[in-house]
Amino acid sequence: MNRRLLVATFGDEEDILAATRRVRETGYSIVDVFTPFAVHGLDTAAGVKPTRLPWVCFALGLSGAVAKLWYQIWTSATSWPVNVGGKPVNSVPAFVPVTFEIMVLFAAVGTVAAFLIVSRLRPGRRPAHVYDRTTDDRFTLVLLQDDAGFDVDAVRRLLQPFGLLDLSERTEIPPEKPPRGSLLVRPGYIGALGGGVILFTLLTYLTPRDFTEPNLMVLPGMVRSVPFDPFAANDIFPDGKTLRMPVAGTIARGYYPIDSSKSVEIADEVRSRYSKLSPGERSRLDERALQVFSTFCQPCHGTSGAGDGLIVGHGYPPPPALTGVSALRLKDGEMFNLITYGRGNMPALGHRVPREDRWLAIRHIRQLQQKAVTTAEGEGP
Ligand code: HEC
Structure with missing residues (x-):
């Protein structure tokens, strides 16, 4: 109505x-x-x-x-x-x-x-x-x-x-109702729909199919790396390389050189520094030394340095006892060098064990040697 x-x-x-x-x-x-x-x-x-x-x-x-x-x-x-x-x-x-x-x-x-x-x-x-x-x-x-x-x-x-x-x-005129299904019957809609389907089909079949490459790269700069790869040729620098040499005189972390001509003075200074440490600081260092030794050395050299570590039990050539004559003769600096660069079956550990920790491991070895001597004396002839 x-x-x-x-x-x-x-x-x-x-x-x-x-x-x-x-x-x-x-x-x-x-x-x-x-x-x-x-x-x-x-x-x-x-x-x-x-x-x-x-x-x-x-x-x-x-x-x-x-x-x-x-x-x-x-x-x-x-x-x-x-x-x-x-x-x-x-x-x-x-x-x-x-x-x-x-x-x-x-x-x-x-x-x-x-x-x-x-x-x-x-x-x-x-x-x-x-x-x-x-x-x-x-x-x-x-x-x-x-x-x-x-x-x-x-x-x-x-x-x-x-x-x-x-x-x-x-x-009031009741709003005119569009006839049923009119939306699909109108030519405009049919045209747009059909055109879309045809375009989609054409694009699907005409696009080259190379599954190693994305077909459509909207922002190639986001897909492909803009910077040079580290080892790629590079025309920006005169030597044609991407990786740059470090500035002359650069020292890698943990590798600062020791002036061997002054080794005696350095050793004296270090010794006097140690002697000034409080008992608390000294026991903290001992603890750290034990930690370093158990982590990096004990698997081969064993808890007491006898050369009976875990992996020796699995067939690794046993290292000489760290309490033996040859190790007793080694100077701290020589030991440091040996730990840093390795020798024979002893791996180079310079890249794994920080400098300070290498000195602490040597400190621990010296304590083991001390202990071995005291024990031997205690046992008597
Ligand atoms: C993979 C096993 C292994 C590990 C880990 C290892 N060593 Fe050795 N080490 C050896 C072997 C094997 C030798 C004997 C090297 C040779 O034949 O010249 C050796 C030799 C040594 C020597 C010389 C001993 C001597 O009498 O000449 C010292 C000192 C030493 N190691 C210290 C260390 C310290 C300190 C660590 C830990 C920071 C360590 N090693 C970790 C296997 C190991």
Whole structure:
């Protein structure tokens, strides 16, 4: 059934706002208000119920966050747990950024979609114009003539003070329904759809198939490394190499040279430095020395330096006892050199054991030798 409507037109936003408020107070039923732009306060004035979209937004955001959190915990802790540097597999703080992103994505896209569905805005929708100039510079208020005694003149008198420009009666024309399936039948849509399919098929068959290369590189600079590979030829430098030699006189970490012409003075200085150490500092050094020896030397040389380490039991050629004559004859510097560069079956450990630790290992060997001598003396002839 067609409703009988009364369309009142105004020229100003202030007018329509006041008129709408007045009409509502008087008790007329407002069908809708049309304005060229959003007028603040008009929704309350017209008694429009507050939108429920924020709740949709909240629900979508919440479900997005929960779903993403669950998915991350499931993938990282249940389906494919990977130990990354000993961190717990489901460490929630690491999931927060992605969870947040997905929450925003769900909420934003979902709310827009919900808005389009609820407001029935879709492509091809025909606008229902109540009054042509509402899209330009006129403000219209549409009232429902809901009973037979509806007095148009009374409304006119009511609205006159608000700068009423025009008042017209009309019968609502139900919005024209597009025939079923029209969307697919329209030539434009068919053309676009068919063209898309043809283009896709052509591209699929015409693109060269080299599975070692990505077909489409959107940003080749992101795929291919821009800097030179370390060992690649390089035309920037005169010698044509990418890797640069260190600046002359550079000393590698942990390798600073000892001036052997001053070895006696250095040894004296080190000795006097040790003698000044407090007992606490000395026992800390001993502890560290033991630690270094057990980690790097004991597997071959054995706990007491007798040359009976674990791997010797597995067939490694046994090293000479560190408490033996030849080791007793070795000077500290010679031992340092031997540990640093290796000799025979003794591996070079300079790159593994830091300089200070090598000296500490020697200190430990000296203590083992001391102990061996004392024990031998104690046993007597
Ligand atoms: C892989 C086994 C292995 C490890 C690890 C090892 N050594 Fe040796 N070491 C040997 C062997 C074998 C020799 C005998 C070398 C030779 O034949 O000239 C040796 C010789 C020595 C000597 C000379 C002994 C002598 O009487 O001439 C010293 C000193 C020494 N090692 C100290 C150390 C220290 C200190 C460490 C730890 C920082 C260490 N070694 C780690 C196998 C090892």
